[in-house]
Amino acid sequence: LPTIHDVARLADVSIATVSRVLNDSGPVSDEAQRRVLEAAARLDYWPNGAARSLTTRRTQTLGVLLPDLYGEFFSEVIRGIDHAARRERLQVLISSSHADTEEVLSAARAMRGRVDGLLLMSSDEGTDEAIRRIRRVFPVVLLNPRSELDGCASVSVANFEGARAAVEHLIALGHRDIAIVKGPAGNVDAGERLRGYRAALGDAGREPAPALEFPGDFTESSGDRAAEEILRRDPRPTAVFAANDSMAIGLLSALAAAGIEVPREMAVVGFDDLAFARYVNPPLTTVHVDAYRLGERAVRLMLSHGRADGAVARHEVLPAPLVVRRSCGSEASGRPARARREAGEHGFAPTR
Amino acid sequence: LPTIHDVARLADVSIATVSRVLNDSGPVSDEAQRRVLEAAARLDYWPNGAARSLTTRRTQTLGVLLPDLYGEFFSEVIRGIDHAARRERLQVLISSSHADTEEVLSAARAMRGRVDGLLLMSSDEGTDEAIRRIRRVFPVVLLNPRSELDGCASVSVANFEGARAAVEHLIALGHRDIAIVKGPAGNVDAGERLRGYRAALGDAGREPAPALEFPGDFTESSGDRAAEEILRRDPRPTAVFAANDSMAIGLLSALAAAGIEVPREMAVVGFDDLAFARYVNPPLTTVHVDAYRLGERAVRLMLSHGRADGAVARHEVLPAPLVVRRSCGSEASGRPARARREAGEHGFAPTR
DNA sequence: TTGTATGCGTTATCAT
DNA sequence: ATGATAACGCATACAA
Numbered sequence: 001l002p003t004i005h006d007v008a009r010l011a012d013v014s015i016a017t018v019s020r021v022l023n024d025s026g027p028v029s030d031e032a033q034r035r036v037l038e039a040a041a042r043l044d045y046w047p048n049g050a051a052r053s054l055t056t057r058r059t060q061t062l063g064v065l066l067p068d069l070y071g072e073f074f075s076e077v078i079r080g081i082d083h084a085a086r087r088e089r090l091q092v093l094i095s096s097s098h099a100d101t102e103e104v105l106s107a108a109r110a111m112r113g114r115v116d117g118l119l120l121m122s123s124d125e126g127t128d129e130a131i132r133r134i135r136r137v138f139p140v141v142l143l144n145p146r147s148e149l150d151g152c153a154s155v156s157v158a159n160f161e162g163a164r165a166a167v168e169h170l171i172a173l174g175h176r177d178i179a180i181v182k183g184p185a186g187n188v189d190a191g192e193r194l195r196g197y198r199a200a201l202g203d204a205g206r207e208p209a210p211a212l213e214f215p216g217d218f219t220e221s222s223g224d225r226a227a228e229e230i231l232r233r234d235p236r237p238t239a240v241f242a243a244n245d246s247m248a249i250g251l252l253s254a255l256a257a258a259g260i261e262v263p264r265e266m267a268v269v270g271f272d273d274l275a276f277a278r279y280v281n282p283p284l285t286t287v288h289v290d291a292y293r294l295g296e297r298a299v300r301l302m303l304s305h306g307r308a309d310g311a312v313a314r315h316e317v318l319p320a321p322l323v324v325r326r327s328c329g330s331e332a333s334g335r336p337a338r339a340r341r342e343a344g345e346h347g348f349a350p351t352r
Numbered sequence: 353l354p355t356i357h358d359v360a361r362l363a364d365v366s367i368a369t370v371s372r373v374l375n376d377s378g379p380v381s382d383e384a385q386r387r388v389l390e391a392a393a394r395l396d397y398w399p400n401g402a403a404r405s406l407t408t409r410r411t412q413t414l415g416v417l418l419p420d421l422y423g424e425f426f427s428e429v430i431r432g433i434d435h436a437a438r439r440e441r442l443q444v445l446i447s448s449s450h451a452d453t454e455e456v457l458s459a460a461r462a463m464r465g466r467v468d469g470l471l472l473m474s475s476d477e478g479t480d481e482a483i484r485r486i487r488r489v490f491p492v493v494l495l496n497p498r499s500e501l502d503g504c505a506s507v508s509v510a511n512f513e514g515a516r517a518a519v520e521h522l523i524a525l526g527h528r529d530i531a532i533v534k535g536p537a538g539n540v541d542a543g544e545r546l547r548g549y550r551a552a553l554g555d556a557g558r559e560p561a562p563a564l565e566f567p568g569d570f571t572e573s574s575g576d577r578a579a580e581e582i583l584r585r586d587p588r589p590t591a592v593f594a595a596n597d598s599m600a601i602g603l604l605s606a607l608a609a610a611g612i613e614v615p616r617e618m619a620v621v622g623f624d625d626l627a628f629a630r631y632v633n634p635p636l637t638t639v640h641v642d643a644y645r646l647g648e649r650a651v652r653l654m655l656s657h658g659r660a661d662g663a664v665a666r667h668e669v670l671p672a673p674l675v676v677r678r679s680c681g682s683e684a685s686g687r688p689a690r691a692r693r694e695a696g697e698h699g700f701a702p703t704r
Numbered sequence: 705t706t707g708t709a710t711g712c713g714t715t716a717t718c719a720t
Numbered sequence: 721a722t723g724a725t726a727a728c729g730c731a732t733a734c735a736a
Contacts, residue, residue: 048465051713075427403729
């Protein structure tokens, strides 16, 4: 494989000149430039990135550390990161499924010398010390951190506000017994959404009741199971806030199977606004999370972080607006199907 | 930031010894080992990957080039790659959204010196020459290639066979006028699935009719639009094969809105078996694609490729089995909902 | 068992 | 405008 030396030899110039024309740094005569370009083309010379970044101390790549890769959320985060990085001609080095702090640390170590900065989303608690060690090595932007600690930039989703808005919506519709299907314990998002749920109830003067809080783990089947428990409760709640859409899907499915009509007999609201939320029956009212933007903003923060204005670490919070569709029965049900379709609501079952 | 020299100085040994203990290469006295380990820990020394791979000529990372990152398919491919790579302690350098050959090439160039091999999925035609140039630089495994050319290893999905099986299923159910909603022109998968559709019709002695082939682009809305055209046709087809699940979802939605009952008035079969396929109403009969495995196998091929047995480039084809649910009406409809749920079919609407 | 010295492929700093 | 040459941080062949 040809190196810069081979190109120099063929073009009959020094490696310094080759480097100059290829990087457009420093002055070069037209003649030399021509010869170098031709030699590089003939040899199909590809510069070695490792060597280059050893001297320049820049890698043109962004490291990304995620707890997992499963599902639409992470997929969209990555897509946002990739697009933003691409625009800046940066590469993306991804590593995921890190259970504990130790794994996060070793993954970060492996990136030393290979990335210019790290985008880190950690579901684990007590990562603070680890983050401090990582920050010594390269700049870090936190995605959805547990807290704003650390003095390093971060982007997060307004989980609390979104959840509160969702439950307030149910309250405004007249519901009094509102259940929640919680996310996995220890999960940051799950915790914030639970907090939002409780806050909304509290603001309405209603005491949050443990009996109305059902366990879940963000999977469809856990929503399914929760439905059965909820239906057993007496008095039966008239509305459910699922801490994410997957569980809401499970709920909807189980309710349909049990012959419970949504939203007439039970209102359901989710969180995430997955692509399919508008395609289920009835179209799911849910809280929109812009995962793509989360990744995109993280990259932007990283870039501005590098500049001088990074003195003050910025903390962005992406809004999580409620998207009202039909699973809470908030709208008049008399509208014809055509009108609803044009509004982007695509429930499956014939309306009758 | 500490280098190997700093560790050597603090431990009062040479850098060679430090390297030896840290990489467990060559003999080292217990005393020296102790001192080095302690020094490295005290300085929190993280070896520089670029420098290391410059000498070893190994990067411990896999390059991945994809045409896009959108949707469940790519997301799962990446997840499969990531897990398999992780098991081998490899990192993953991802780059996507490459429209044309030129972009693929420049992305690959940027990876020179940064990856030990490249996993390449290109939707573009005429990439053959580019692939040859890339292969000079590092080993390549093709994902879902247009053809088995190139003599380099590849993994692909049995698109043709899957599509044929899907359409044969419809034929076996007695359908004669079977429409297809095609994928985007130029797309490899779309092409193969169309071929499978035509082959099934041909095998059944039916002439493939252009009037039954409707355009689509793999999006929900294109399935939606196709439905309207299909319903306008006279005689109206009694079954539709959607070249992917997203379009099938669009179809289902539009059919429901038009008051057409599925599967009684119109059978629908999809392709991909997205997570939500079993949750729509009726649960979608579709062809299963194991995207996770696609990525996983690609990594495995890359690894064995490196070894001596790589002399013969292997070509794996992942099966794409038909998953029969309810959108084609293949099963007796008398079964109670509970039985169906236990079989993993979770349609939303009450059955009635 | 240990240290010295060379090379990996670039970029960058000098002279010229 | 150009060409030696010194880093960059590490691994390793070789000498001791």
